[in-house]
Each structure stands twice: as C-alpha cells, then as structure tokens.
Amino acid sequence: LTTLESPSMIDREQVLHVARLARLELTEDEVGRMSEELSAVLGHIEKIGELDLDGVPPTTHVVEVSNALRPDVVEPSLAREVALASAPAVADGGFLVPSPQADADSGLR
Amino acid sequence: MSEFEPVIGLEIHVQLSTHTKMFCGCALAFGEPPNTLTCPTCLGLPGTLPRANEQAIHFGLMIGLALGSDLAPRSIFHRKNYFYPDLPKGYQISQYDEPLCRGGQLGDVRIHRVHLEEDAAKLIHAGASGRIHGSDASVVDFNRGGTPLAEIVTEPDVRSAAQAREWLTLLRTTLRRLGVSDVNMEEGSLRCDANISIRPVGSTELGTKTELKNMNSFRYLERGVNAEIARQEALLRSGRHVVQETLHFDPQTERITSLRSKEEAHDYRYFPEPDLVPVATSEQMLAAARDAMPELPAAREERLQSLGISAASARQLAWRTELGDYFEAALAAGNSPVGAFIQPLANWVCNELVARVGEDDPNASNVTPDALAKLVALVGSKDVTVGNAKLVLDRLVADGGDPAAIVEAEGLGAMGGGDDALEPIVAAALAANADAAEKIRAGNMKAIGAIIGHVMRETKGRADGAEVTRVVREKLGL
Amino acid sequence: MTEGRNTPSDVTLLTAAAALAAIERGELSPTELFEAYRSAAAADELNAYLWVAEDAHDPAPPGLPLAGVPIAVKDLFCTEGVPSQAGSKILEGYRPPYTASVVARLAVAGAPLLGKTNQDEFAMGSSNENSAFGPVLNPWDRTRVPGGSSGGSAAAVAAGSAPWALGTDTGGSIRQPAALCGIVGLKPTYGTVSRYGMIAFASSLDQAGPLTRDVTDAALLLKHMVGQDDRDATSIGFPGEIELPRGDSLKGIRLGVPEELSGAGVGIEQGVLDAFNATLKLAESLGASVETCHLPHAPHALSAYYVLAPAEASSNLARYDGVRYGRRIERGGLVGMYTKTRSQGFGAEVKRRIMLGTYSLSSGYYDAYYGRAQRVRTKIADDFRAAFDRFDFVVTPTAPSVAFELGSKTADPLAMYLNDYCTVPMSLAGIPAISIPNGLSDDLPTGVQLCGPAFSENRVLEAAYALEQAIGFENLAHPPRSRE
Ligand SMILES: [Mg+2]
Numbered sequence A: 001l002t003t004l005e006s007p008s009m010i011d012r013e014q015v016l017h018v019a020r021l022a023r024l025e026l027t028e029d030e031v032g033r034m035s036e037e038l039s040a041v042l043g044h045i046e047k048i049g050e051l052d053l054d055g056v057p058p059t060t061h062v063v064e065v066s067n068a069l070r071p072d073v074v075e076p077s078l079a080r081e082v083a084l085a086s087a088p089a090v091a092d093g094g095f096l097v098p099s100p101q102a103d104a105d106s107g108l109r
Numbered sequence B: 001m002s003e004f005e006p007v008i009g010l011e012i013h014v015q016l017s018t019h020t021k022m023f024c025g026c027a028l029a030f031g032e033p034p035n036t037l038t039c040p041t042c043l044g045l046p047g048t049l050p051r052a053n054e055q056a057i058h059f060g061l062m063i064g065l066a067l068g069s070d071l072a073p074r075s076i077f078h079r080k081n082y083f084y085p086d087l088p089k090g091y092q093i094s095q096y097d098e099p100l101c102r103g104g105q106l107g108d109v110r111i112h113r114v115h116l117e118e119d120a121a122k123l124i125h126a127g128a129s130g131r132i133h134g135s136d137a138s139v140v141d142f143n144r145g146g147t148p149l150a151e152i153v154t155e156p157d158v159r160s161a162a163q164a165r166e167w168l169t170l171l172r173t174t175l176r177r178l179g180v181s182d183v184n185m186e187e188g189s190l191r192c193d194a195n196i197s198i199r200p201v202g203s204t205e206l207g208t209k210t211e212l213k214n215m216n217s218f219r220y221l222e223r224g225v226n227a228e229i230a231r232q233e234a235l236l237r238s239g240r241h242v243v244q245e246t247l248h249f250d251p252q253t254e255r256i257t258s259l260r261s262k263e264e265a266h267d268y269r270y271f272p273e274p275d276l277v278p279v280a281t282s283e284q285m286l287a288a289a290r291d292a293m294p295e296l297p298a299a300r301e302e303r304l305q306s307l308g309i310s311a312a313s314a315r316q317l318a319w320r321t322e323l324g325d326y327f328e329a330a331l332a333a334g335n336s337p338v339g340a341f342i343q344p345l346a347n348w349v350c351n352e353l354v355a356r357v358g359e360d361d362p363n364a365s366n367v368t369p370d371a372l373a374k375l376v377a378l379v380g381s382k383d384v385t386v387g388n389a390k391l392v393l394d395r396l397v398a399d400g401g402d403p404a405a406i407v408e409a410e411g412l413g414a415m416g417g418g419d420d421a422l423e424p425i426v427a428a429a430l431a432a433n434a435d436a437a438e439k440i441r442a443g444n445m446k447a448i449g450a451i452i453g454h455v456m457r458e459t460k461g462r463a464d465g466a467e468v469t470r471v472v473r474e475k476l477g478l
Numbered sequence C: 001m002t003e004g005r006n007t008p009s010d011v012t013l014l015t016a017a018a019a020l021a022a023i024e025r026g027e028l029s030p031t032e033l034f035e036a037y038r039s040a041a042a043a044d045e046l047n048a049y050l051w052v053a054e055d056a057h058d059p060a061p062p063g064l065p066l067a068g069v070p071i072a073v074k075d076l077f078c079t080e081g082v083p084s085q086a087g088s089k090i091l092e093g094y095r096p097p098y099t100a101s102v103v104a105r106l107a108v109a110g111a112p113l114l115g116k117t118n119q120d121e122f123a124m125g126s127s128n129e130n131s132a133f134g135p136v137l138n139p140w141d142r143t144r145v146p147g148g149s150s151g152g153s154a155a156a157v158a159a160g161s162a163p164w165a166l167g168t169d170t171g172g173s174i175r176q177p178a179a180l181c182g183i184v185g186l187k188p189t190y191g192t193v194s195r196y197g198m199i200a201f202a203s204s205l206d207q208a209g210p211l212t213r214d215v216t217d218a219a220l221l222l223k224h225m226v227g228q229d230d231r232d233a234t235s236i237g238f239p240g241e242i243e244l245p246r247g248d249s250l251k252g253i254r255l256g257v258p259e260e261l262s263g264a265g266v267g268i269e270q271g272v273l274d275a276f277n278a279t280l281k282l283a284e285s286l287g288a289s290v291e292t293c294h295l296p297h298a299p300h301a302l303s304a305y306y307v308l309a310p311a312e313a314s315s316n317l318a319r320y321d322g323v324r325y326g327r328r329i330e331r332g333g334l335v336g337m338y339t340k341t342r343s344q345g346f347g348a349e350v351k352r353r354i355m356l357g358t359y360s361l362s363s364g365y366y367d368a369y370y371g372r373a374q375r376v377r378t379k380i381a382d383d384f385r386a387a388f389d390r391f392d393f394v395v396t397p398t399a400p401s402v403a404f405e406l407g408s409k410t411a412d413p414l415a416m417y418l419n420d421y422c423t424v425p426m427s428l429a430g431i432p433a434i435s436i437p438n439g440l441s442d443d444l445p446t447g448v449q450l451c452g453p454a455f456s457e458n459r460v461l462e463a464a465y466a467l468e469q470a471i472g473f474e475n476l477a478h479p480p481r482s483r484e
C-alpha cells in the first residue's frame, strides 16, 4: 500500500496518440503531467504481469446468465421533440453537426 | 509482363427484417420522418442499456444454417470503439472473436464468418448552409440507427467481378428465400464491400488488398470491382505498388477515391460488451431455426433439374424465388402429364412471362399460374399455335381471364392437322407467290417463309407452321 | 408524530424504519416528513445536494410499503425531467426523458424523490473532490472529505438531511463514504439491482446500493431495490426476499480476517486498525470465531481494477460528444467539436481515467492489460470462494484511514486510488459487502466491512446487525437538537 516510483513508460508521443483516439485535447502542461501520472499508475498496475495466469479464464461477467434476449415486440418510441429536446443544435428534424466530410477534405479526420 | 489474377473477398451487411431494432424496441421502418423512431437506448442516452433482439439471433442462426456454417454454442458481443456522429454511443455493438457463425460455403465461395451487429444512423449532408460558423454541416437521423445487421464475410475465393456479381445474386436469393431481409441494394438493406488484391497468375501469395466500399447495386459492384482491378494492374505494371486503404467507388464518374487518406490508423479497441451477456445457442433455438428453414435456391435448382428441367431454366427459377414459386404453382395447377409439359411450362415462365412482367413479381400479375398452365396445355395439344398463344398471353397480362375463353372469343384456335380448310389457302398462297414456289421446288426450302407468311396472314396465325410445310411439300410433290 | 410533542426537525432524527412505523401508526404524516427533509436538504451547507425537490407533489397513497419516506438519490441516477448530471459539467442541466429502474421501483414502493446528491464526476473518485459542482464537506468535520464517489449521499444521510439515500459502488463508492461519514453502506451482489438508468462508470462493476443510518434501514431499502429488470440484461434479481435483521448473536459464525487486507504493513492507519481489532474482540464475545485467512490475489485487485474500470469507462464516456445532449463547444469542424467539448466538459480525473482506459485497450496492449486483468479478476473471485469454504464472512476495515483533509490527496492519483484497497476485491468478485460504523478514531468515524458469498445479503445483514447492536455507535454528525 505504498506509492510506487516508476520510470516513465508512457511518453509524450503515446500520450498524444491516446488523446487523439479518445478525442481529448491536452495542453502542453497536461501532456507532461499525464505522461508522469499514467506512468506512475501503469507502474503499479504492471505488477499483475508477474502473476502466473496460464490457463486462467478471463472474467467478463461475474453473473452467470446467458441470452437475456428481448422478444421482437415494438415498444413506443419517443416523440421527436423529446428526442431532440436536449440537443445542442437541431435542424430539419435532426441533430445538427459539423460535417465529417469537411474534416476529411481538410485531412483533419 | 505476366498476367494478373484478382483475389476478391466480399463483406456483406444485411439489414434483418425484424419488427424492432437490434437492442431496443423501436420499430423498423423505411422512409419515416427523421428521428421519429428513437428511444433513450438507440439515442445512446446516459444510463441506457442494450437488450438483444431474439428474432435477430434467430435470423442469424437461419443464415448460418443456410450457409452451412458452424453455429457457435456460445458467442459474445464486443464493443467496436470509434467516434462518428452516426454512432450514438461512440461504439458499435458488434461481434469480434466469438461470432454467432463460423465457416460454411455458398455456391463456389467459402464463408469465413457471420456475425450480428447494429447499424449506424443516417447522416444527411446539409451542405454549406452557414449554420455552423459558415462551415459545412450534416444532420443526423437516428431512425436507422440500431437496425439489426448480419455481416457475412467470405473467404477470398472470388476471381472476377462477374463472379462476384453472380455470387451476390445467389446470396441475395438465398436470404430472400429465408425471409430474413428485404435484400434491397438500392435501399441499403443489402450492402457489399469488396476486399480486392491481384497477383501474378500461378502465384499463391496474396497481394496487398484494398477495401472498396459503396457499391449500392449489382451493376456498380461489377463495375467498381473491375475498375479497382484495372487500377491495381496499372499500378503494378508501372512498377508502383498497391497501398492498403479504404476506397470509395463513385458510380457516376466510375472513379475510385481514397476514403481516409490522412486518417490515423484505426484502433477500434474491441473489448467484450459488459452490458450484454453471452448468447448461448440452445437446442431449442437451433430447432426453431431448423424448423423455419425453407428450401434454399441451391436445393431447389437441383430438385427442378431432377424433374427434367434444363439447367438454365432451373437456375433461373431457383434463383428468382418468386418466379420459382409461380412456376411451381402453375405446375401444380396443370393437369397435363408432367413429362411433356414441364419444360415448355418452364420456357413460358422464364421467357414469355418474364419478357412481359420484367422484374415484377409474376404472382402479383393478372396472369394466374392456373391460366398460364392452361395456355401452355392448349399449345401442347396444338389447339393454339405458339404465335397465337403469345397474343393470348398479352391479353392475360393486360386483363387477366381464362385462355380458352380468349381463344374462343378472338377466334385464335389452331386450324389443326388434316384440316381441309388449309389446302385451298396453301394453294392460293403458292399461286400468289409463284417465285417462291419455284425456288422451293428447286430445293431452296428457305423460300417457304413467304408461303407460310401468306398463310398466316390469311388465317390470322391460326395455322400450324409444320402443317403448312407438310401441305406445301405435298402440293409441290416434294 | 402527534402535534405539539415534536417539532418538525425532530422527525429527521428518526431512522427511516422508525419514521415508517410512525406513519403506519398514524402518528406522522408523510407530507410532514417530506417537508421536514425538504427544508433540511434545502438548508444543507455541505454541498451534498445538486437538486432538491421544490415541493412534495402528490403524497404517496396510503398502504405503500415505504409509506412516503423520501429518498435522496445520487446524481447519476436518471430521473425524468430532473437534472441528472453525474457530477459533470458535460451534463450540466441535463434532464433525461426517463427514470432509472431502481428509482422508479422505489417510487412505486412509496419513496418519493427528495433530491439529487453530489458525487465525484461519473463516480470517479474517493473524496468527492472530483465533482464539477464543488466538493462535499464531511458533516463530522467540514475541513475533511466525506469520501466518494457517493459522498453527497453519505453526507446527507449522516447530517440528517435525508433519511436514506441511493448510492452506487464500483470499487468502494458506497462503502468508503459510508465509513468516512459514520453510516451504513451496502454494495449488493452484482446483478441484484437493475443498472438501467444509472449513468455508467464501469458496467461490469457498477452496482446501486443503500446508504442508511443503520443496518435495519439498509435491509428495508434494499428489499425494495432488488429485482430482475428486463431492461438490464445483466440483472438477475434476488432469490427470495431481503429480510429485516433481528438477531443479536454471532454464535457459530466463522469470521475470516484476510492478512492481505488488514495485516501489518498493508498501510492501514493505526486508529482504524485499533477500532477494527476491538470489533473482532466484540465479535468473539458474541459467539463468533475469528481467524486469519488468505486472499492471495487481493493485493493485485487494485491493479486489475485500475485496468478494467478505466477501460470500460473510456468506452462508456465516448457518448459525451456534444451531438445529442449535454455541453457542446464548437470549433474547427467535427473533430474540433469533439475534442473541445470533451476536453472542457470532463474534469481532470475523468480525463486521466479515459486516457488510462484508452491506452490499455489500444492495439498491442490489450493482452498485457485488459486480458490479464480479467484473469486476475477470476483469481480474486476464486480466492473468495475458497475463503467462503472455511468462513461465513470475510471482515476487513472498510477504508485505510479516517476522513482526510480536503485537498490533501488531490495531487497524487495513486494515493487517492489506495482508498479503495480494501473494497475493490469484493467489487471484482461481484459479492455483497456492507460497511457499518465501527467507532471513532481521532473523533472521526471508522468503518468495518463484512462480505459474504453472492446472494448472501440476508446473512450479511443479520451479522452486521448483531455487530451494530454490540458496537452501539452514536451518530454525532446529526446531533439531537437538545444538545445544541
Ligand atoms: Mg460491420
């Protein structure tokens, strides 16, 4: 139960790559801090690498249930005003977003 | 320079025709006003959870059975994570390394796997409306979002664009026959992507493949695949190489463009969907799927051939389900002996009827299977000539009715063999076409056309061509 | 209560079960009770509430099992038309169009919504300092944290501004704040309470549970929370009924004390350990046997947890993209909108966990992190199964320390994560665990945790009740008026 010091395992480039995947934008400061903090946490976590886990099945669910299927029966949908009520921007009965195509064209996507 | 051989694998997304979406109870419908078929779950609202549609699983199992796949006793859903406005949760619930079905074969193409997933919503490009700081905008409609999809992935067994098209036709017929999908490429309920690479003939190594998307008709599939094969050949022949990428085929210009040239490499971060439990295919579920299986096109083709129908007709009838159904109804309605009747009936359905109803369902036409069976029987008994039977069919298509009654009312009955009335008409025809008669006598049987034409005009087509020939020969002493 | 004998503030001194009994006897009107709590909640100075009901609308019809005793609900439970923000700026002002199954179930049982309680953003935290709406103060000492992430619920119950409250527990988020605030907190067996409508942190671990003043109230509330829900595929309900505990003996009960979670060198504060050991003595005096046991993989639980929970969270939080609800910040096209919205909408800890989870799921790392962590999870569940072959319950201190000073651990994420050292193993195993007040250390509450096999809630409650009676804890954070 002690805080471990560990060498930086996740560097700047990796932080930026992961941030891109997660659609997060980090300031220069945050990149540095994130690199240190994540490295420290990962240093702690990596101890599970020492365990012998050969042949141990993974646990995805602690509950032993399967299927839990839904009958193919129609349930009422939301009124459109309700569906759109919390949307930050709306047009033509839909959720308005900046076009992904525009990003793709400018190579941003 | 060596010849190249294309190696093509297909990935087909099929919208399943369940009543409700894959993971919520919203109704499925095409063409409703945007965002009228949504609920907290398919909008990805905070706190909502998916529940898998049992009918979609049932349809998935039926597809697996139809393709001869191994049905997994246990399969699980995974999350495929990426950001896009048509993906409300930021991940698609799909299947990854434990799909519902593995392996199988349809026709000459092996199946790699079949899995279930949810469809994305529809993104409508709103153009440079200036609504968002002057930049381009899109509008998202979540009606389609969450539609159940079966993704069918083939092994790279396809060797040409034409084969791809033909095989997809077989798949479509099979799925339609199963009743699991509308399989309409234009409306997007059947979508096909192709993984394409080429290699020198004789080589067993695979070349670098590209993924070609957006071929939303059978024609475009063939054209798109051909265009990509040509593009890759040109690259290799000029000493350049193929880059692994996703491509978009524009059917208007027939141009192929890169979809994500500058995009970062995809990293979908698949992991097991913790909100869903495994699908354990029970004996009961399997039995239900087996019980629901209709006769599939491949089996039907075989059965029709065994009845004595030509290979070409059998394939046409088997691969176009509604045509086959029509044919079988007509066959059942006819009381002629099957042996002599069956191939003519097949010809009338596959040629004459199809020529008149086109792509429409013949079962919905004015010609009942019973009427067609009667008409073909009238031709068989030589009570109507083939030519006049076609006129009767025109009438049936236009107005329906009973063929015998039409023949009677229009006086289209055949004059019949040994009919004395034919002799004077033939004699008159020979007299009026002395040139032709002379040529026939000299051994040029082609000239008989003029005589037959004359007789047909005189008899309004009621004469039998063979009978006319017999009388001509007799009169000319041949 | 009869007019004149009690002032409205007095009714807030009753436990929920006592208030319920008073209503049933006709001595207390549910409207009066609601109003007393409504004014207490509205006057709350601990920042425990993010929303308080403006008035008691329709009084509960008579005859309902919970008779109109109101409930405070953690912000992350969706409540139709009522702000449900999960403590996050990105959902500021968000009012969902539907109500979480468990909240709806309680409403049907006669527990109206009193208010929404503050929490760590998306339930990520152990101090409530990660709320976008400011930290919650510990009613025992306002310079200290109430624990987290259900800190608002714990503080409200401890301070008497709610009779009881709903919390959620992913790695200790009910039990740890309960311990730090001197109340009872129960994390049920995973799957017994529906998760539908709970804004998700880590789906395979999240579980709703009661925060109450005593064990009886915990049983009473849980009784009306459990049940299979068709809207949650992972929900299984509870076999049988939750019963109200009554026993006062631990005769024949075998308690296992895991070396790994309570031994020397684990880093538990001396005062907490002293209180813990005193309670073990007390348990023996009630007839229990107390023996050391082993959970060999428990020391790795926190590591596995900090792989699995952030991984699931990174995916669960992808939906906050500014398209359909919540905050949106526009700049530079679609990707610009995504990144601005998320970078400004999420707090530092949430971003840290999204980064951690995204990293451990990313290409090339899955097997080393996520895959391994799932296997560790299996081993931890196996450890508990083996322990329960020999023992009825496993007991540990709930948290390694008493409530700490605001700001004292915010700079060191790992130190903060260690708060959950004793509670995370049970979360990974999906088993029920309860924390009950265990006396004071430095005038601050400590907690003792009892856990049993899956679905052993009734036995856990029974044993916790017996211990509670023997410990005789007095809640000084909610002093009777006569003392003032
Ligand atoms: Mg797919």
Ligand SMILES: [Zn+2]
Pocket: B021, B024, B025, B026, B037, B038, B039, B040, B041, B042, B043, B146
């Ligand atoms: Zn829906």
